[in-house]
Amino acid sequence: MSNLSDRSTLPAEPLPPCQVACPAHTDVRGYIHAIARGDFEEAYRIAREPNPLPYICGKVCAHPCETECRRGDVDEPVAICALKRFATEQHDLSKGHAPGLTVAEPKEEKVAIVGSGPGGLTAAHDLARMGYKVTVFEAYPKVGGMMQYGIPLYRLPRETIDLETAPLKDLGVEFVTNQRVTDVDALLADGYKAVFLAVGSHVGRKLRIPNADLPDVWLNTEFLRRVALGEKIDLRGRHVLVLGGGNVAIDVARTALRLGAAEVSMTCLESCTTQPAHPWEIKEAVEEGVQMFHDRTFKEIVAENGKVKGVRCVKVNFRGFLPTGAPDMDEFPETEHVLPADLVIFAIGQGPDLSFLPQDGSIAQTPRRTIQVNPVTLATTKPGVFAGGDAVTGVGFIIDAIAAGHRAARSIDAYLRGLDPASVQPPEPQKLNDLQQKTISHIRHLKREEMPMLDVNQRKFTFDEVYLGYTEAQAIRAAHRCLTCGAGARVEETKCIACLTCVRVCPYEVPLLARGTANVPVDQCQACGICATECPAKAISMKLYSDEDMIKQIRDAVRKAKYNGEPAIVGFACRYCAYAGEDANVVKASLPANVQTIDVLCTGKVDALYLLKAFEFGADGVFVAGCLEGECHNDKGNVHAAKRVAYVKGLLDELALGNARLEMFHMSPDQCANMAEVVSTLITKVKELGPSPVRRS
Amino acid sequence: MIKAQQKPIAEIKALIAPYHRILILGCGTCVTISFAGGEKEVGLLASSLRIASAMEGQDKIFAEATVQRQCEWEFIDAVAEQIQQADAVLSLACGIGVQALAERYPDKVVLPGVNTTFLGMAVEHGVLVERCRACGDCILGLTGGVCPIARCAKNLLNGPCGGSQNGKCEVNPELDCAWQLIYDRLARLGQLDRLAALMPYKDWSKDYDGGPRKIVREDLRL
Amino acid sequence: MKVGSNLEKVLTSGYFAATGELGPPKSADPGVIRHKASLLKGYVDAVNITDNQTAIVRMSSISVGIMLLQLGLEPTIQMTCRDRNRLAIQSDLLGAAAHGVKNLLCLTGDHQRFGNHPTARGVYDLDSIQLIQMVKTMRDEKKFACGEEMDVEPRFFIGAAENPFADPFDYRPYRLAKKIAAGADFIQTQLIYNVPKFKEFMKRVCDLGLHEKCYILAGVGPIKSVGMARYMQTSVPGMDVPEEIVARLKGVPKDQVRKEGIKQCADIISEIREIPGVAGVHVMAIEWEEAVPEILELAGLLPRPKV
Numbered sequence A: 001m002s003n004l005s006d007r008s009t010l011p012a013e014p015l016p017p018c019q020v021a022c023p024a025h026t027d028v029r030g031y032i033h034a035i036a037r038g039d040f041e042e043a044y045r046i047a048r049e050p051n052p053l054p055y056i057c058g059k060v061c062a063h064p065c066e067t068e069c070r071r072g073d074v075d076e077p078v079a080i081c082a083l084k085r086f087a088t089e090q091h092d093l094s095k096g097h098a099p100g101l102t103v104a105e106p107k108e109e110k111v112a113i114v115g116s117g118p119g120g121l122t123a124a125h126d127l128a129r130m131g132y133k134v135t136v137f138e139a140y141p142k143v144g145g146m147m148q149y150g151i152p153l154y155r156l157p158r159e160t161i162d163l164e165t166a167p168l169k170d171l172g173v174e175f176v177t178n179q180r181v182t183d184v185d186a187l188l189a190d191g192y193k194a195v196f197l198a199v200g201s202h203v204g205r206k207l208r209i210p211n212a213d214l215p216d217v218w219l220n221t222e223f224l225r226r227v228a229l230g231e232k233i234d235l236r237g238r239h240v241l242v243l244g245g246g247n248v249a250i251d252v253a254r255t256a257l258r259l260g261a262a263e264v265s266m267t268c269l270e271s272c273t274t275q276p277a278h279p280w281e282i283k284e285a286v287e288e289g290v291q292m293f294h295d296r297t298f299k300e301i302v303a304e305n306g307k308v309k310g311v312r313c314v315k316v317n318f319r320g321f322l323p324t325g326a327p328d329m330d331e332f333p334e335t336e337h338v339l340p341a342d343l344v345i346f347a348i349g350q351g352p353d354l355s356f357l358p359q360d361g362s363i364a365q366t367p368r369r370t371i372q373v374n375p376v377t378l379a380t381t382k383p384g385v386f387a388g389g390d391a392v393t394g395v396g397f398i399i400d401a402i403a404a405g406h407r408a409a410r411s412i413d414a415y416l417r418g419l420d421p422a423s424v425q426p427p428e429p430q431k432l433n434d435l436q437q438k439t440i441s442h443i444r445h446l447k448r449e450e451m452p453m454l455d456v457n458q459r460k461f462t463f464d465e466v467y468l469g470y471t472e473a474q475a476i477r478a479a480h481r482c483l484t485c486g487a488g489a490r491v492e493e494t495k496c497i498a499c500l501t502c503v504r505v506c507p508y509e510v511p512l513l514a515r516g517t518a519n520v521p522v523d524q525c526q527a528c529g530i531c532a533t534e535c536p537a538k539a540i541s542m543k544l545y546s547d548e549d550m551i552k553q554i555r556d557a558v559r560k561a562k563y564n565g566e567p568a569i570v571g572f573a574c575r576y577c578a579y580a581g582e583d584a585n586v587v588k589a590s591l592p593a594n595v596q597t598i599d600v601l602c603t604g605k606v607d608a609l610y611l612l613k614a615f616e617f618g619a620d621g622v623f624v625a626g627c628l629e630g631e632c633h634n635d636k637g638n639v640h641a642a643k644r645v646a647y648v649k650g651l652l653d654e655l656a657l658g659n660a661r662l663e664m665f666h667m668s669p670d671q672c673a674n675m676a677e678v679v680s681t682l683i684t685k686v687k688e689l690g691p692s693p694v695r696r697s
Numbered sequence B: 001m002i003k004a005q006q007k008p009i010a011e012i013k014a015l016i017a018p019y020h021r022i023l024i025l026g027c028g029t030c031v032t033i034s035f036a037g038g039e040k041e042v043g044l045l046a047s048s049l050r051i052a053s054a055m056e057g058q059d060k061i062f063a064e065a066t067v068q069r070q071c072e073w074e075f076i077d078a079v080a081e082q083i084q085q086a087d088a089v090l091s092l093a094c095g096i097g098v099q100a101l102a103e104r105y106p107d108k109v110v111l112p113g114v115n116t117t118f119l120g121m122a123v124e125h126g127v128l129v130e131r132c133r134a135c136g137d138c139i140l141g142l143t144g145g146v147c148p149i150a151r152c153a154k155n156l157l158n159g160p161c162g163g164s165q166n167g168k169c170e171v172n173p174e175l176d177c178a179w180q181l182i183y184d185r186l187a188r189l190g191q192l193d194r195l196a197a198l199m200p201y202k203d204w205s206k207d208y209d210g211g212p213r214k215i216v217r218e219d220l221r222l
Numbered sequence C: 001m002k003v004g005s006n007l008e009k010v011l012t013s014g015y016f017a018a019t020g021e022l023g024p025p026k027s028a029d030p031g032v033i034r035h036k037a038s039l040l041k042g043y044v045d046a047v048n049i050t051d052n053q054t055a056i057v058r059m060s061s062i063s064v065g066i067m068l069l070q071l072g073l074e075p076t077i078q079m080t081c082r083d084r085n086r087l088a089i090q091s092d093l094l095g096a097a098a099h100g101v102k103n104l105l106c107l108t109g110d111h112q113r114f115g116n117h118p119t120a121r122g123v124y125d126l127d128s129i130q131l132i133q134m135v136k137t138m139r140d141e142k143k144f145a146c147g148e149e150m151d152v153e154p155r156f157f158i159g160a161a162e163n164p165f166a167d168p169f170d171y172r173p174y175r176l177a178k179k180i181a182a183g184a185d186f187i188q189t190q191l192i193y194n195v196p197k198f199k200e201f202m203k204r205v206c207d208l209g210l211h212e213k214c215y216i217l218a219g220v221g222p223i224k225s226v227g228m229a230r231y232m233q234t235s236v237p238g239m240d241v242p243e244e245i246v247a248r249l250k251g252v253p254k255d256q257v258r259k260e261g262i263k264q265c266a267d268i269i270s271e272i273r274e275i276p277g278v279a280g281v282h283v284m285a286i287e288w289e290e291a292v293p294e295i296l297e298l299a300g301l302l303p304r305p306k307v
């Protein structure tokens, strides 16, 4: 009892910055580590858990996690988003869309959700799993919100949306499409016990400048929606100028290119360094031929006889927006000029269409003309009505809307059960501190894997998907770059005897001695596991694996390796290097059935005990496969492993079992592909020695 | 601290040969720090002995436990039950722990699994060196803080023998000559004149030559 | 005159002393002693008898000393701290003195690890300086180490060894001073081949005035073969064999090496004789005792004075 209460007072573990930055708090580290180990199904499971739309997010998530990724302080951030995509691509859908997630007993209450964007879909998903009867109303013919009617196809093929939304129907969610909700009170009157408004931000805005109303002056959202709805817009020979510099503006420009526009340019207030679109989006647009004109304000659409001729601009030094919403800038005199164009598309932001809200003001709005909510519970000013997503925040990201959907679902459930919705929202997680310079200096630099893309000349004329996704070898290399932040060594203080071993062996100089015991600062540990294997008091455990797991794996491996009377060989292969970016499964498949490998992330994690255990369980031969000296991911993990192998060889001699049964292979990349060949040298030696005399009774 | 080294497996095998249920009992203090008898070593030895037992077609049972300090009865009693169940206890503690066990459990066979080697320290990870002989009459104050009893192969008290060469001891060229160290230290401290004084015969009765030693603090006795 | 041994008399009379050395056999055969004694008799002022040299068990130094007395040679018995504690040493010395042994060389002793009983416990109850002090106290104060008095004291001409080439080199002269302060009457040094370095050592010794407080006999010895020279050069702790010593032996035909070794030894003696403060030589030709007369002859040290 006392133990339990003690534990509840412990501060929550700080989470890796990627997980904190992710609005849905996805266990990024967890799925990346699973990919690194080669357990792709587990990766999918972890990625799917907090996110009903992992396929979509894997392709187009704005990934704020990567901006925060601590690998970025070493070299470049981990390719978190691309790895999620890889996990979804590996997932076997026959295993179910949401493996491991349960559905509660059906409940009586009906819930209405207005809008089928990511916010609405997530709330529907969660509430349906809780057993509620959920109806989603959608104004357009297809579900998906901005994902369906905003994001261009070359970034998000619509099959991905279909694939992701179909399972919601299986959960019993009812979709009423082509149905714009105009009366919220009517829904409540209709027996819906709660309503979630996730109507997005779909109304594009124009500046009030002369000639903005001409027919050849378009709006971002409308344009994209028309394209998405399948309208054939022919822009061949047109000169398109997009006003605005954000991600939406880029989508508009690149879409215009694909519709045949002869020239596409963009202009915005910001400079090339402050332009709000993601740098990679800008880069890809420029590659495709979009021209950028920065530092400009727009004065007038220049027209002749109702035909657009261009936009009159003035050069400015834009510093940001004032609280009033007005730009803070100075115009440079005598810089007026006309950027030529015959079609102008405004892409300077959009707001929600709130015309459907009750006229009595019972659902209040903010001065920014978004729906006003309690930020913790997402409750609007009308009881039973909640709102979230872009309709509340203005245009955000899919993952923000997903997080809002979860939040709303928790609140609605609480509300329907008569609880305070505020009481069911989890506290904001605590974030790991930054890496210290000292730690960074010991971390090996690893190049970020380039995302394979369609060739620029090929892609700019079609709506084919630009990103192609990682190969398995790439994904594994990309996953190996993750520092598994915060998932490292834990010292059990009651067992630590302050022998200083960890302090002395840590390649990253992380452990310290504090108050008489060792302490591994969770925000610096790189989870190499060397200290845990070396600690003579067994006071250190690792978050992502344990001796018990390993010993179980060893037992299984020995059992499997006993095959056809051939010597049973168990190998510990470093995932970082032993397969050297080869497809591990191919390498493993090339090994005979009597050779079973156990994957480890760095041979530094291979305890001398594991080697002995393999023999204790009856293995005839054991090997450890790591990289060449000097190449170790963790500086000297392979050196430690080699020393342990030498030590256990000594024990094997003392036991008269023969040291030749155990081998350490330091493999160069070309040897890795031929692991079978390398291992055959061990098999030959083991055959000479004969079967292990260790026979279990 | 006390430094120890595990005995060769063959010797341990011979020691445990007559027994069936064996408790391998580690100690969580000095022998853990000297990588000879902590929880990790208990695990390695247990696995090795299971291999040995299986190789010989025996079915010995090995239990594993580690107590905080085997040289205190209160700590040993934490595993009293496991001790009772064993035919023999293979202790990986220093000689003190082994005897504490034997005294506490007079009917139990207690076997040593390590050789208690010396009093010393780690000069680098994995390198343990002797520093004190517990001679009972410390002279470090006269020798610049370097002990010629523990660190000179001949425990000379009046300077190096003729075998000191290049700072190394004639007995083992890997060892520093204690007297070279003393000389260097005293030179640094400007106390070389100390070396001129004749050091009197050592009173070995304060060492083990006086028989088993005992310290009694009357003020602390209950 | 403290003791009146032949060696003491030679030295106090101002002659350049020459002592020899005899290694007892690893057996109980007295014939070996008689033979070796016959080779040395009349050519040296006293004969050192080693005490389980290099920690190899041999016939006891004191008993061989008694035999030499019977054969008409003067022994210098050697006593190490390795094998005996203060009780054993004192009792043995009482016995040796009772038999008429008058010279004693006090040593720490080679470590047992090098000998044929490497697992034996080394005693080292005393160190060589404490041994010197103990013997002097017995002789001059008629007291045992514990302070108890005795009626008839053992009277020894007390010697000590010194290795001028061991480290720390700067400390060596002071250590010698300490031995003299403890009671050493004479010193026999380690084998000297590096004469310039020995000269440097002796200069420091003279600067301290030590040569006036005790007699310093330089250790010398012939080298039988190039192999032996190399071995001493590389493998014997505390030995300094310069390259030219080896080169000189290499420079002659194989069958001439022994002869050249003898000549070389005589030449070294002549050089050493010139060094101020040196009172004599101690010729160590273990298992080659027949070379001693020839060396001393060549060095012009024969015949020995009758004192």
Ligand SMILES: Cc1cc2nc3c(=O)[nH]c(=O)nc-3n(C[C@H](O)[C@H](O)[C@H](O)COP(=O)(O)OP(=O)(O)OC[C@H]3O[C@@H](n4cnc5c(N)ncnc54)[C@H](O)[C@@H]3O)c2cc1C
Pocket: A060, A061, A062, A114, A115, A116, A117, A118, A119, A120, A137, A138, A139, A140, A143, A144, A145, A146, A147, A150, A151, A152, A179, A180, A181, A182, A198, A199, A200, A201, A202, A221, A224, A247, A248, A251, A353, A356, A388, A389, A390, A391, A395, A396, A397, A398, A399, A401
């Ligand atoms: C062009 C563009 C590209 C984008 N690209 C990305 C990207 O790459 N990555 C990213 O993370 N985010 C991107 N976003 C932002 C992202 O799409 C939105 O933040 C997200 O879709 C908001 O989700 P939501 O559920 O709040 O609303 P929406 O997705 O906007 O969904 C709202 C839905 O409600 C429906 N609706 C509105 N009113 C009613 C009503 N009265 N009755 C019934 N239905 C109604 C709408 O038709 C719509 O389907 C992009 C946005 C745009 C405009």
Ligand code: SF4
Pocket: A016, A017, A018, A019, A028, A029, A032, A068, A069, A070, A071, A078, A080, A481, A482, A483, A484, A485
């Ligand atoms: S290195 Fe890995 S765990 Fe750390 S922030 Fe980046 S993705 Fe997250």
Ligand code: SF4
Pocket: A491, A495, A496, A497, A498, A499, A500, A501, A502, A503, A517, A518, A534, A535, A536, A537, A538, A539, A540
């Ligand atoms: S290695 Fe283990 S016992 Fe030693 S200080 Fe570190 S945690 Fe403590």
Ligand code: SF4
Pocket: A488, A489, A502, A505, A506, A507, A508, A509, A510, A511, A520, A524, A525, A526, A527, A528, A529, A530, A531, A532
């Ligand atoms: S040795 Fe590895 S696991 Fe242990 S503290 Fe250092 S980085 Fe972390």
